[in-house]
Amino acid sequence: MQKFRVATEEDIEPLSETLSEAFRDYPWTNWTVAPDNHQSRLAQIQELCLREIALPYGIVVTNDNHSAALAANAPNAESKVASQTWKRLTSLLGSSQTSDLVVELPQAAVSNSWELSTVGVRPEYQGRGLGAGIIEYLIDSLDSQVNSRIPVHLETSDPRNVRLYEKLEFQVYSLTQIPSGPPVWSMQRE
Template sequence: MTPRIREATPADIEPAVATLSAAFADYPFTRHTLAADDHLTRLADMQRLFITHIGLPHGRVWVSDNAHAVAVWTTPESTAIAEVFTDFAPQLAHIAGDRAAISARTESALAPHRPTTPTWFLGTVGVHPESQGQGLGKAVIEPGLRAADATGTEAFLETSLASNVTLYRKLGFDIVAEIDLPDDGPKTWAMRRKPAPTPA
């Protein structure tokens, strides 16, 4: 059975935060950039901020019916993103805790590899551990890819898990950079997907 994927509403925020927190509990990137003390609370706070202040008002968010799969995108129309991140920089630093400086250096290391042209950027995607292996990851990403294809726009993402690279390759992404993050951080892959050709 094909899972039903829909656009998120404010009612989905807390279920989506719970899913992403569970999915990223041991993710190398967030373990590197968020303090270890009360880590799961910090992770939830970060995901909540991203969904509430970036994804829903300025981007696109898709979820499965029970919000056990979540994908949060920024789009070429997400013109206020830089200002929002600037406004929330103190809060993000607080969430990172004693890893704030490392988080800042990490962002600086990734920035040169990020697109400077209009792009659909997959900021975060996760499937609750209870629902993994059911095709939900692919299903929740695909609406964003279709939307990008409809406007002839590239898509972009970053991942710090080698096992994710295979999934993203199957979705049409190619590696454009492999970055060894500073401060003994994990290797991170920047991946880009060209828009699918328009059927004749």
């Protein structure tokens, strides 16, 4: 059985690499992140989001060998993030087919929801239950803080993920079809 824990600042660099590997062939990042230096961009984007958004305004979860990573943001976390962080994130995306496109995804189905912003498992460890395990760790951690179910929402562009999240009691509340882009399933756990 895999043991998960809350990550610290020292875990961020290896977790950035884990997430960049996990998202190597992910439809959304392949569509939104420029193809030049794609893997390096992914790692830098993940590091920025972990270090400057999830760590101070949410929770980052991992295991001891950093083969799995998860970041979740507390309600309204994005409003607390410095504008410089958003500018650096936009710059890291680079020039892609989406550079001038504005995509509006629906708000969480339940107000004051936590956002499961990213979860990934290194390719060589996939298929071992780490993805489900790390999400269950997050949900149990949040719920135990208040002895109640904490609402959590997420978006995914991979239909395989939809099945995984449904097993973890998330339900699709919206499907966004983006012209020339991947579909986005918005899901909520109430």
